[in-house]
Amino acid sequence: MAFRVTLAVASAVSTLALLAAASPADTGAQTDNAYSTGIKSFAFDDAGYTYCNPGYPQTESYAPLPDAQLQLVQVVVRHGDRTPVHQLPNDDTTWTCDGIEEDIYLHAANQPERNNTGSYQQVIEIPTWNKKYGFAYQLWKGTCDFGELTDHGKLQHRTLGARLRSIYVDKLGFLSEKLLRKSEVYARTTYIWRTKNSAESLLGSLWPDRGFTPDVAIPIHTYPQQIETMYGNSDACPAIRKITANITKSDQYQEFLEDQGPLMARLASIFGINGNSWRDTWDGYFDVLNARECHGFQLPCDHSADSVKGSSPACATAEDAAQVRRNSHYELMLKYRDHPLAQNLTQLTIGSFWGTLREQIDSHIAGKAGDLKFALYSGHDSTLIPMLAAMKASNHNMLWPPYASNIVLELWKKSDGSRVVRVLYNGQVLKLQKGHEWCDLNACPVDTFFSHIDQYIPTDIATQCTA
Numbered sequence: 001m002a003f004r005v006t007l008a009v010a011s012a013v014s015t016l017a018l019l020a021a022a023s024p025a026d027t028g029a030q031t032d033n034a035y036s037t038g039i040k041s042f043a044f045d046d047a048g049y050t051y052c053n054p055g056y057p058q059t060e061s062y063a064p065l066p067d068a069q070l071q072l073v074q075v076v077v078r079h080g081d082r083t084p085v086h087q088l089p090n091d092d093t094t095w096t097c098d099g100i101e102e103d104i105y106l107h108a109a110n111q112p113e114r115n116n117t118g119s120y121q122q123v124i125e126i127p128t129w130n131k132k133y134g135f136a137y138q139l140w141k142g143t144c145d146f147g148e149l150t151d152h153g154k155l156q157h158r159t160l161g162a163r164l165r166s167i168y169v170d171k172l173g174f175l176s177e178k179l180l181r182k183s184e185v186y187a188r189t190t191y192i193w194r195t196k197n198s199a200e201s202l203l204g205s206l207w208p209d210r211g212f213t214p215d216v217a218i219p220i221h222t223y224p225q226q227i228e229t230m231y232g233n234s235d236a237c238p239a240i241r242k243i244t245a246n247i248t249k250s251d252q253y254q255e256f257l258e259d260q261g262p263l264m265a266r267l268a269s270i271f272g273i274n275g276n277s278w279r280d281t282w283d284g285y286f287d288v289l290n291a292r293e294c295h296g297f298q299l300p301c302d303h304s305a306d307s308v309k310g311s312s313p314a315c316a317t318a319e320d321a322a323q324v325r326r327n328s329h330y331e332l333m334l335k336y337r338d339h340p341l342a343q344n345l346t347q348l349t350i351g352s353f354w355g356t357l358r359e360q361i362d363s364h365i366a367g368k369a370g371d372l373k374f375a376l377y378s379g380h381d382s383t384l385i386p387m388l389a390a391m392k393a394s395n396h397n398m399l400w401p402p403y404a405s406n407i408v409l410e411l412w413k414k415s416d417g418s419r420v421v422r423v424l425y426n427g428q429v430l431k432l433q434k435g436h437e438w439c440d441l442n443a444c445p446v447d448t449f450f451s452h453i454d455q456y457i458p459t460d461i462a463t464q465c466t467a
């Protein structure tokens with residue numbers, strides 16, 4: 001799928017078309033594939049899946065629960081489209097991130113700014129490579145930092161914010177049309193810029209004319225990196241590394257790596273990379289190929305002298321990229337959902353964050369959450385993957401979360417006073433893994449919901465992390 005937001009060349013698909021809802025066809029269809037190992041029979045269920053854009057909440061088909069009142073909405077998102085986080089030597093792609101200005105401090109409209117340090121425009125500068133003053137290292141061209149939210153990523157979160165507005169403001173009248181009290185909203189991001197900028201884009205279109213007084217800004221909360229809980233923090237929790245290593249060493253995982261080893265070796269040679277981080281996981285391959293595919297860029301070719309001399313250098317192909325996606329889906333399902341150690345890994349990776357979500361719901365039920373109606377948590381694929389795994393999401397819903405993927409947890413109070421939780425993932429009620437249908441997530445009694453989730457909330461994180 002090809003696109004450029006910056007109105008440049010070779011746009012195969014218009015931006016508008018890309019921003020239209022890409023609703024995953026969750027048909028439950030079981031697809032066959034050509035593996036020759038234990039994953040041969042694995043049902044990927046990836047019909048209709050696209051990595052480049054999420055399914056957005058569906059304004060038309062969204063229906064409130066009957067005889068019930070909405071009380072709290074928690075939204076957990078992945079940041080939007082970004083530049084790669086794995087660098088290749090000889091990268092000659094061009095990435096642009098400067099079409100939409102950032103302003104992370106969400107000022108109210110028509111409010112004088114309070115004390116500040118003046119204003120500035122952030123410019124990422126990538127000098128033309130001249131080997132004169134620089135290091136012997138070449139980054140891509142353009143206006144983007146490593147792992148930065150692109151203009152398209154910002155637009156994805158604007159689209160998501162607008163969809164949330166159309167449902168929770170326009171359709172349900174649940175959230176205020178204008179945010180008059182900032183106590184109605186809580187926002188948290190990881191410490192990484194792309195998640196802050198994603199939150200900014202989303203909130204900026206959920207409440208496009210922030211006219212609230214007397215507060216001037218929506219606070220965006222961030223935990224310092226050392227204590228971050230929105231992804232597996234293996235520096236804070238060394239047991240995460242140990243369990244991951246044990247999963248990697250297991251027969252099932254080794255057989256998988258061996259089966260797909262020739263593809264990994266070929267791509268490593270084309271990319272001109274090596275090292276541990278490229279050996280036991282498909283993560284880097286997935287990043288390199290998908291980030292480029294989502295922008296319609298040429299996939300990497302072999303730049304080694306021998307290859308360049310030949311008439312046609314070896315290049316990664318679209319089929320390679322498709323196989324890498326499947327390998328990556330399989331890898332994450334195995335590690336976080338299906339392996340005998342998956343529950344341990346998922347618990348230490350995201351259990352603390354689940355605990356935070358639970359506390360917010362509990363305090364709301366106890367009437368101690370004040371005006372709070374909407375909470376936004378802006379994170380990563382590594383936030384959503386273990387969250388979905390803890391809920392035993394279906395194979396289709398466990399496919400690598402597309403950019404701007406969104407989990408919506410709604411807390412409803414029924415007319416009999418009981419509470420239920422609804423879980424929407426990329427616009428659809430979350431479906432569960434075959435044989436693990438522990439609740440109907442269109443309306444799951446809150447006690448049932450947490451008696452399942454509690455298995456993943458650590459009771460003694462300090463001890464478990466150092467075990």
Ligand SMILES: *[C@@H]1O[C@H](CO)[C@@H](O)[C@H](O)[C@H]1NC(C)=O
Nearest residue numbers: 112113114115116117214216
């Ligand atoms: C701005 O800073 C000055 C000096 O620290 C302080 O006296 C003043 O109250 C501040 N104004 C606001 C609106 O915070």
Ligand SMILES: *[C@@H]1O[C@H](CO)[C@@H](O)[C@H](O)[C@H]1NC(C)=O
Nearest residue numbers: 239242243245246247341467
């Ligand atoms: C990892 O595997 C080793 C060797 O099989 C075992 O002794 C250890 O307890 C395992 N640790 C974890 C965290 O699974």
Ligand SMILES: *[C@@H]1O[C@H](CO)[C@@H](O)[C@H](O)[C@H]1NC(C)=O
Nearest residue numbers: 239243246341343344345467
């Ligand atoms: C995995 O979790 C189970 C259940 O909580 C626990 O009994 C076991 O010790 C854990 N294993 C490891 C290796 O952490």
